Amino acid sequence: MRFAESFRVALDALRVNRLRSVLTMFGVVVGVAAVVVLVAIGTGARDLVRSEIEGLGSNIVFVAPGEFTLGSAPTISRMTLDDVTYLGRVTGDEDAIAVALNSGETVRAGRAETFAGIVGANQNLRNVFDRPLRRGRYLSEADVETRRRVVVLGSDVARRLFGDADPVGRQISVAGGTRFRVVGVLAEVGQTFGQTRDGEVHVPVTTAQRMFGVDRVDYLAIRAPTKDAVPRLQAEVVDALERKYRGERFSAITQTQLLGTIGTVLGALTGVLAAIAAISLLVGGVGVSNIMLVGVRERTREIGLRKALGARQRDVLAQFLMEAVLLTTLGGTAGIALGTGAALAIAELSPVPAAVTWWSPALAFAVSAAVGVFFGVVPARRAGRLDPVIALRAE
Amino acid sequence: MSTPALEAVDVTRTYRMEGVDVTALHGVSLRIDEGEFVAILGPSGSGKSTLMHLLGCLDRPTTGVLRIGGRDVAGLSDAALAELRNARVGFVFQSFHLLARTSARDNVALPLVYRGASRKERHRRAADALAAVGLAHRLAHRPGQLSGGEQQRVAIARALVGDPGVVLADEPTGNLDTRTGHDVMDLLERLNRDRGVAIVLVTHEPDIAERARRRVHLRDGRMESDERDDPPERGER
Known part of the structure; x- marks a missing residue:
């Protein structure tokens, strides 16, 4: 089966269960939007810190007592x-x-x-x-x-x-x-x-x-x-x-090192935030998997028919995988729009910095497609492996 | 003599159900030549559906040899079997099995999708097949907008669209009233005569079976009888 054909069939299947498709997508929308917003805030914070530290002046060495680590209790200076x-x-x-x-x-x-x-x-x-x-x-x-x-x-x-x-x-x-x-x-x-x-x-x-x-x-x-x-x-x-x-120990650090340390910390923080947001994406993916399984069950007869007419296992698999990926990428696209809008609004209306980078929507899109493949593969394989004789008899 | 369209040699089929082996077919041999019109009869549980599934490459025999167009299906992968099915066999089902949200034309064109035919070619051949069953004016109708007889004719057009050697029809009149059932039989007879496509019909209705030129009776997974009308008629076509 050709790509265009599976795309059309998948789109059709989603359209028939419009409400169900939208609700399933919603999980992905929220997950992707959350990732985009939190990455934007993390990136914004890092940009802000960088510009501020650079604004301190150049070639300055700060000398303070103690080892320099961010977040350690300040040492009283002697x-x-x-x-x-x-x-x-x-x-x-x-x-x-x-x-x-x-x-x-x-x-x-x-x-x-x-x-x-x-x-x-x-x-x-x-x-x-x-x-x-x-x-x-x-x-x-x-x-x-x-x-x-x-x-x-x-x-x-x-x-x-x-x-x-x-x-x-x-x-x-x-x-x-x-x-x-x-x-x-x-x-x-x-x-x-x-x-x-x-x-x-x-x-x-x-x-x-x-x-x-x-x-x-x-x-x-x-x-x-x-x-x-x-x-x-x-x-x-x-x-x-x-x-x-x-x-006693002393540290002498430059703003570049300060930038590096804070950048590392903020990078880790962004990663943690994105990971937490990704959990909701995971939950959205499980929802997709679930609905796809329901879809496979509902369409068992259709699968049996397609196989009788000459669909190979991989044709059926491709059809359902396409459907899952279409669900998550449509959800992902909506999530990117929502997340980018929210990030821009946050940057505009609140003191929280937020910067939308070109790569975070691209990454979010790729991730939502990957979520579709990952969570679609189990239902799609189940569909592909159905025995046509049994599937044709299904009610 | 030409290659048989379908040939089963001493075929058995055993299912494992809840740990118990159930044999649905015990060594059935059957040869169906091109252009034949055969009815397979038998009470329920006689193994006629199982035989039908084997002949249609939807299933594989447990033992015995099955040849489709001279080709032994043993050792073929699932994908190769699917391709064989697509090329050689057309199916007609009791409950029509049409996709509800899809137009008559796209339903008919479905087997061609799995051949990778272009959209344009699919549309052309589907329109031809629908014209052959007298539904040229119903291209854009969905199954729900058609009568039962018309739906079964769409299904027959779908079975024919890929130019198979054999059409396997499983109780094709089972969901139709007597009059419509005979109309469908008229159509199958005509297609058999005009196109030379072999028809294998599974039915339990004697008056439908009477219209075939050969009747195979199954009972308890064994072939009970194999009767032909007017042997000289064979090859007349």
Whole structure:
């Protein structure tokens, strides 16, 4: 039997039991749509993280205590401001080393208040991370050395506290008391990891340490002069720190490595999500198998007749396999349309990132065809092997 | 003498039912020549359906030799048997066995589908076959829109469309009233005469069997008698 003929016969058979076919397809539609949506969200999340990490600036090495693994509990840092000088001697460029001590506090100006990420920074942070200023100046070496209570506002914080007015020279209070004088405002940069970096306020790291009663810094960020200098810089820095703090481990990672690690994690997460969605596809496939078995039973006489008229086992098998594949690919196509639509809607209407790639619908289609073959083969073989004598007598 | 259209030599057929062997045919030998018109008679359980299935290549003998158009079916694969069936045998059933949602033309064309004939050729030959049974005007009708006699004529057209040497008709008049039954018999007689196609008819109605030129009686899986009308008539055609 020719391909076109089995296609026509299969389409006919589906059309006769229209409601049943649609209901059977529904399982596949849902499964495929779920896979497409979840893969889109996973891909979207990865794209987002990638663009954000790339936005951090280039050739930056982050130095933090402990082994770097995503999801491990943060290690309390024993690094202090002295390590800038110490590492400056190792790397030869102290000005390329930034420190940060992070916290979150409420900040107030008059009656306006907002929550801000407090970054205790040294004067190098702006250059290391390439943060342009909109107004005033950044923190200076003198600010850090003399623990001045001066602050540089992120653009969001500036807007929330002062509206359109120029905040330079005005006062804000941090954490319910300590008063700071605004010396500058950072230019807008956007989000990283879903947090807006425009919601930060930068204060001298020494001032922050006194305010929080600590003498540590959370991490160092070192800008390498060139890309090629990065690996050596990483090795030197870790080596120097581990020599200084005996028995402790440090990691120095680049944004590329961070990207790789997060990418791996998100990739695995996408895989897990897709696998969970694939379970519903599996259930849909079982439904197809079931309905095909019913169809074979109902059409036993027809199968007997076709065999009597010269249909070979494989002609009958092909006919039923075609029917199963047609069911799942029609369902799969509807599922792709639904899933793509849902993913685009999610990307448009919600903060959840979702990116539809060209390969995920193609893969979903191939998978639904494979589901048809896989779940159609048992009923189709049963049909093909029917004894014509017995099949012709069936009621 | 020409090659027989069908030949069974000492054929037995044993079924295994719930662990017990049941023999439906005990060593039946039967030779059917081209252009013959044979009725197979017998009470139910006599083995006539089993013999019919064997002659139609739907089944294989347990022992004995079965030749279709001179070709021994032993050792043929299922697929080869299906091809043989398609080429050599046409079936007519008591309950017509037409596909309900399919037009008369497409029902008739069905055997040609398994020959890989083009759509155009299938349509042409199906139209010719329908014209031969007097239903040229019913091409697009579905079985439900046709009378019982017309449905059986569609089925006969389907049996003929592939130009088989033999048409096997299993109680072809069993679901029809007497008058329509005889119309169908007229048609089979005419096709036998005009086209030279051998007709093997299974029936338990004596007046239908009377219309055949040869009657084979089966009882308890054995051939009881084999009578022919007017031996000189053979070969007259």
